[in-house]
Amino acid sequence: MKGENRVAAPVANPYDARAVSPLSLSLTSGALASIASLSARADWSLINMPKGVSELSREIHDMHMIMLWICVVIAFFTFGAMIVAMVRFRKSKGAVADQKFLHNARLEAAWTIVPVMILIAMAIPSVEKLVKIEDTSGSGLTIKVTGHQWYWQYEYLGSGVSFYSRLARDSDIARQKGSGVDPATVENYLLDVDKPLVVPTGVKIRMLLTANDVIHAWWVPDFGMKRDAIPGFINEMWISVDADKPGTYRGQCAELCGADHGFMPIVVIAKPKAEFDAWLGQQKTAAPAALAATE
């Protein structure tokens, strides 16, 4: 027998006791019940990726959901087989081992080939999305984002408008260790800045990412895209906001960049194009004064 070396006559195993003692099960379910009671004041609705505000972010969300459901279905069959095996063939109900059931070439082939086919099917939709993500042509605006320790700098290329965007003051005060301020009293705690990025809706926006010191990453979940900001190099990605979804969208730095990595959020206000143009015009005239003030 392969990999075998048998010992003389097996002895009845006195330790084959019942696996689950009622006491342990009731105690752990008690613990779970007390956790569940937290639901009285909780926001449990946040368990999934946002659909986001662009066609791309919606496509990414849908792709995520498809993958998730495929995994759930596979899990159903896999875990189902495990549970059936454990229940139907348990010794305590008198099952006797079939020493001949040791290999089956057809079964091995099946559970090798079928997964390969499922995987290829899962990978194909991502090709088309990747090509779309890589295609930055047809953009209507370029914004250069520079990551610093620990704030962001935004520049609207070709307009002379450039400013820094830092964690908002009330969040910054509350987040200090032992501040005595309850974060629940701060609106948009840790997700608010002093000067947000403003973008037009309905426009494909090319984002150029770089950094001044260490690697950062720029991420707004609602836009569906994340990319690293690497010092000395320029990375590129594009985002867009549907024309019918003006609003405020929040994100965070997504690459460990030192002590205050958790305290350099991103806030983007999307305005209809005309309002955006007006805003940008205002910034241009105020630009020299603004730059001086933020430096």
Place this chain on the structure above:
Amino acid sequence: MAHASHDDHAHGRPAGIVRWLTTTNHKDIGTMYLVFSLLMFLIGGAFAFVIRSELFQPGLQLVDPAFFNQMTTMHALVMVFGAVMPATVGLANWMIPMQIGAADMALPRMNLFSFWLLAFAFLLLLSTFLMPGGAPASGWTLYPPLVLQSGEAFPLAIFAIHLMGASSIMGAINVIVTIVNMRAPGMTLLKMPLFSWSWLITAYLLIAVMPVFAGAVTMLLTDYFFATSFFNAAGGGDPVLFQHVFWFFGHPEVYIMILPAFGIVSEIIPTFSRKPIFGYEAMVYAIASIAFLSFIVWAHHMFTVGMPLAGQLFFTLSTMLIAVPTGVKIFNWTATMWRGSVSFEPPMLFALAFLFLFTIGGFSGLMLAIVPADFQYHDTYFVVAHFHYVLVPGSVFGLMAAVYYWLPKWTGHMYDMRLAKWHFWLSAVFVNVLFFPQHFLGLAGMPRRIPDYAAQFADWNMVSSIGAFGFGLAQLLFVWLIIQCVRGGERATAGVWDWPHGLEWTVPSPAPYHTFGKSPEVH
């Protein structure tokens, strides 16, 4: 080990501390690795306790952000290099010679040296907490340029890593030479137990990639001290180069951590199903395929650096492919139970929890492999959930299963089964309370490695922290149980379990200090 001291004096062998400093016996060295790894598990667990305590509620209550980053960094370094890897080495030392019918490892003195090198390396690494600036705080992944902002801890951490690497490489050489040269006559490779197989392959992975890690950290060292510019754009270098070199090591590294657990589960499930493993050869080929594939997937850790389209497609496909041999193993373990006679002693409980929960980690890994979706998952708690599922109810449960399986063989005593089952159920429930909500947090938008978070993440963080406290406390049962078992307990027979298989069960319990001085007969 009270009865061992008789042998000590009788054979002129030293007792007390000198014994542990000079022993070249594979059982003693295995014990030292296991005790060391248990200690490191508790230390790494303490760091996790600090992390989850701070994350229990929004706001910074306990630690400064810089210290928090030291905690996350050291938690990972200690768990990966101090707990999981040494535990697998300890099991290799104890069990490989006994499984293949050899008297000891091929290179016993190098074996001892490997252990003490590791212990010294960790002394260095942990001492960085006492230095100005504290321990390394750039994440266990040590990305430049951030890691080059480290203070005085930096050279010590790099040196510790070099020593750990050397220790692992020597241990791997020992395993390969032992298995290739010292199997009992009649034990062909395709008759060798699967735990030994898993370690044979793991050893090749170690030898291939530990030097790469050494190269990467040496380049960090020269950038830091000798004005080289490997990772510095100003001098013509690129921080992303480090990521490539690191992950070329880093991905096989995670397989180094899981393959021995696969081997352990392949020993335990047959024993408690009372029939041999289903598809033995398929299992060997599956492990070898996983090891091979692990070399060509590294950039899936780097999808957001700005990678060309062709690269993204290649790494997505190669990463998804690893699911195939892994799935083969999961199906074969299930088929081993099928038409078997299954009982649920503690080793089997942990092995079955492994089967279920590692598979969940595998599913989240599959999702992470798909690039456009990964742009939303990368650097969030979704990743943290994934790797903790494969490492904790994966590797760590596998290691605990191994301890419950072989402890009677090592000590000669049965342990308290009731306590072991309590340990199991508390661990299995709390590990899920701890890590499952982290999937939600990542999907909802919470990044990794942050000490404080926005209000919408508060609830699941609180649940996760409660899970952490419960899981951590449950491990104290494990420690207590091991100590009690070493000191005494019901006598164990040679076979211990109802349906033992393998040469290790042919020798008495506790295993004599020297076993298989004369090669056994293998049919």
Place this chain on the structure above:
Amino acid sequence: MSEAGGNRNRSIAVRLVLMAAGSFAFGFALVPLYDVFCEVTGIGTREQLSRAGSAAGQAPVADRTVVVEFTASVPSGDWEFEPVAATMEVQPGRLYEAHYRARNLSGRATTGQAVPSVAPARAAQYFVKTECFCFTPQHFAKDEEREMAVRFVVDRELPPGIDRLTLSYAFYNVGRS
């Protein structure tokens, strides 16, 4: 140890020493080997420069223009460094010249080094600089300000899907002159 055992050990020792020496020599041999590798595969700035000559000799593409954006970063903060023109509309195949203005704010004579980067990354190999202030360190006297030029050609073979690309420089202090 037996005679035969001692001989075996010696032969293994000799082979190990030879392997170690060989590996060490391989490290040195890598320098010329890298040159050969870059030549054969076409990767690397050296190859880019030799292609620059041939790219400049092409006929410009008549029916296509690409917008080239220029941008700058100064990580250390003690330079003023910016492009003179923010964008330029170019025909692939034609040679153009762009300017950057730099001023030394460090308070002493110093040297700067510009490190270029092109986005999108897949356009980088088609953006060929025939002359660039980024090729060499730039020495500046205290408070000196001057314009520096970069001459470039966008290769005719630029893939069709790219209508806009960005040339970025990070200007670093590389020491006193």
